[in-house]
Amino acid sequence: MADMIEIDEADGRPRFALHGRDFSYVFAITLEGLAKHIYYGERVADAIGLSGLHRRVSRENTAWHEQYRHSSLNDLPQEYPVAGASDYRHVCLDGETSDGRSLGTLVYRDHTVCAGAPDLDGLPGGAADGAQTLTVAMTDPVTGIVAELLYTVWANHGVLGRAVRFSNHSGTTITLRRALSACLAMPPGRYDALHLHGSWAHEFQQERIRLPTAQLVAESTRGTSSAAHHPFIALLSPDATEEAGEVTALALVYSGNHRHTAERGEYGDVRLSAGINPSGFSWRLEPGETFTAPQALSVRTSDGLGAMSHAWHDFVREKISPPRWRGVSRPSYLNTWEAAYFDVNEQKVVGLAERAASLGLDMLVLDDGWFEGRTHAATSLGVWHADKERFPSGISTLAKSVAAVGVRFGLWVEPEMVSPDSPLLIDHPDWILAVPGRTPSVGRAQLTLDLTNPSVTDYLYRQIADLLACGDVSYVKWDMNRPMTDVGSSWLPAERQRETAHRYTLALYALLDRLTIAFPDVLFEACASGGNRFDLGMLSYCPQGWLSDMVDPIGRAAIVSGASLVYPTDVMAAYIGPSPNHQNGRVTSLSTRMHAGAMLAAQGVSLGAADLDANEGALRTFAADCDERRHRRLGARFDRLLVGDNETIWQQTSADGSFVSLVDLYRLARPNAPYRRARLRGLAPEARYRAVFDGTIHSGAALMGPGLALPHSTMMMDGEGAYMPPGDFSSVLLELERL
Numbered sequence: 001m002a003d004m005i006e007i008d009e010a011d012g013r014p015r016f017a018l019h020g021r022d023f024s025y026v027f028a029i030t031l032e033g034l035a036k037h038i039y040y041g042e043r044v045a046d047a048i049g050l051s052g053l054h055r056r057v058s059r060e061n062t063a064w065h066e067q068y069r070h071s072s073l074n075d076l077p078q079e080y081p082v083a084g085a086s087d088y089r090h091v092c093l094d095g096e097t098s099d100g101r102s103l104g105t106l107v108y109r110d111h112t113v114c115a116g117a118p119d120l121d122g123l124p125g126g127a128a129d130g131a132q133t134l135t136v137a138m139t140d141p142v143t144g145i146v147a148e149l150l151y152t153v154w155a156n157h158g159v160l161g162r163a164v165r166f167s168n169h170s171g172t173t174i175t176l177r178r179a180l181s182a183c184l185a186m187p188p189g190r191y192d193a194l195h196l197h198g199s200w201a202h203e204f205q206q207e208r209i210r211l212p213t214a215q216l217v218a219e220s221t222r223g224t225s226s227a228a229h230h231p232f233i234a235l236l237s238p239d240a241t242e243e244a245g246e247v248t249a250l251a252l253v254y255s256g257n258h259r260h261t262a263e264r265g266e267y268g269d270v271r272l273s274a275g276i277n278p279s280g281f282s283w284r285l286e287p288g289e290t291f292t293a294p295q296a297l298s299v300r301t302s303d304g305l306g307a308m309s310h311a312w313h314d315f316v317r318e319k320i321s322p323p324r325w326r327g328v329s330r331p332s333y334l335n336t337w338e339a340a341y342f343d344v345n346e347q348k349v350v351g352l353a354e355r356a357a358s359l360g361l362d363m364l365v366l367d368d369g370w371f372e373g374r375t376h377a378a379t380s381l382g383v384w385h386a387d388k389e390r391f392p393s394g395i396s397t398l399a400k401s402v403a404a405v406g407v408r409f410g411l412w413v414e415p416e417m418v419s420p421d422s423p424l425l426i427d428h429p430d431w432i433l434a435v436p437g438r439t440p441s442v443g444r445a446q447l448t449l450d451l452t453n454p455s456v457t458d459y460l461y462r463q464i465a466d467l468l469a470c471g472d473v474s475y476v477k478w479d480m481n482r483p484m485t486d487v488g489s490s491w492l493p494a495e496r497q498r499e500t501a502h503r504y505t506l507a508l509y510a511l512l513d514r515l516t517i518a519f520p521d522v523l524f525e526a527c528a529s530g531g532n533r534f535d536l537g538m539l540s541y542c543p544q545g546w547l548s549d550m551v552d553p554i555g556r557a558a559i560v561s562g563a564s565l566v567y568p569t570d571v572m573a574a575y576i577g578p579s580p581n582h583q584n585g586r587v588t589s590l591s592t593r594m595h596a597g598a599m600l601a602a603q604g605v606s607l608g609a610a611d612l613d614a615n616e617g618a619l620r621t622f623a624a625d626c627d628e629r630r631h632r633r634l635g636a637r638f639d640r641l642l643v644g645d646n647e648t649i650w651q652q653t654s655a656d657g658s659f660v661s662l663v664d665l666y667r668l669a670r671p672n673a674p675y676r677r678a679r680l681r682g683l684a685p686e687a688r689y690r691a692v693f694d695g696t697i698h699s700g701a702a703l704m705g706p707g708l709a710l711p712h713s714t715m716m717m718d719g720e721g722a723y724m725p726p727g728d729f730s731s732v733l734l735e736l737e738r739l
């Protein structure tokens, strides 16, 4: 651990070098006390010696310090820039004291190093084991604010953690209006920006554009991290591919309003930042109080997007996922949603549980529609008691009946929401997010509960805890089906209204923390109309997330590819849904639907009785495959071999390297297609691999070099011995075993 953080204080101006698995990060305190960024790149032995890398140039006529009359902050790579004094780019910190003084440039005060990760005051972050944290305290002497810049490195990981803890050392209130988590100062050059955008059933779409000399902003103002712009941006060298090229990526461990900004300034250098979205945000910091900005994580590699993803995957598995669920295989399941929608009752659920048991699936998940009055989407959220007519025995008895047929029982809830007709609102009309005098907008015909109010989260804790207390509910799908609007709280005082959205997120984390501690063996899955809140924050409490409501395999391929930039397949859930698909009407075979989710840790089925009957044999095989392969998927390496307009090819290699699978999903068939090969990645060159589908044996070097011939290039034999093309939306799953 000793060599993870190096500090040189020889001339009284500390220089810091942080080292991760394959990177070094260097910054230094300047003569005038600024934290100047020096280097973020491949790991170097003499990193501290790099502090001369940046030299000031005289080219601005506004200067902050008398020592440097011709050197402006606008031209200085900084660790944590502040508004107001000769820096005209977007900054990390803005705000003012109650007597009207703006927060100003921060200067160095002191530093400490300690083992472990920082306490983030109720926010999730990378785990403490194997971590070391450097705290550099900076202060603005005029206003009395202290910002502790928290840098965390983890042994054997390629991730750098950043967060900031502010404290008010003045005698007056300080209002923070912008308190970002991290800034990365990147050297001049040409960059592409890669970000993930989307919408309902269309999450995690990749967009790669040349970074202009301007600001690129990816943000959410919806109260959730949202599908619109994922809390992630990567800047790449323009030649970067999956296998080569420079990549610097920044993601946020946060589930609420966020903003990522990439700004290429007038001198060509780039400032990349991430944090809570300043829009709609402010925070009153009373004398003596602290405020902590969420953790931002960055990955830097010279080996392309594949290496970036592997660094994220390792980190999410080992440092983000709740420890209880690390390396624990996930149950296969039958979910009632697309099997029955709101038309669920005790008898039907037990019947489906029997079907699940006979197919060999592990769990029956009762999705939406089970609680009092919930026969359609516009009613009854808020009180989590089983509907007396349709579920007369109640949830605990139902869970026992399901257990009696041999499968586990899982339940859908959407605790943060309330329907306007809920009896809860008769007793507590003030428990919703609203702005006095305005009728709050509804979304999916529902309102959002004000989680900043402790009475609300206590109520929700009791409601959910009562459901789980029976001990027979082993999984919870925690949904959240509308973005926030009218973000005001009757619980918070007038001057703290702009704290509502962030306090909501903190309260949600506290609620999830409380429930997951009280019920450690219940598997929580995060969901928000699909992937509207699939992020590092939620995945700190929930070992898996529902990626998207798009379960059509072709629609889902791009979603899995995009999400896999950051997230390992260990945290992704999928199910086989009906055909024609309910989101886009596409008709696909069961095997293509199966292959689209074949690499994900959590797999299931959501099909009605007729579909279950019609596909019984194939579903039995699916359930058996889930059983047989689930251990191979845990901790597996995932590679995007091809993400094309007409074809997607993924490779998954088990953690011990003994098993390799490829999924090739094809959109539209064409005649006379050229023959194609897939060049595999990450195999042992000397090892020999047997292709399970035809018994041929190949060396790792051959599979990674010339590649493996893909069967789509030839016609397939039909049952009669005639050659038939595979048609549109076809797929293959190819498996190889290491000998």
Ligand code: GLA
Pocket: 337, 367, 368, 412, 479, 481, 527, 528, 529, 530, 546, 548, 549
């Ligand atoms: C959301 C989820 C779905 C399903 C429905 C139930 O849309 O993403 O999977 O649970 O809610 O209403």
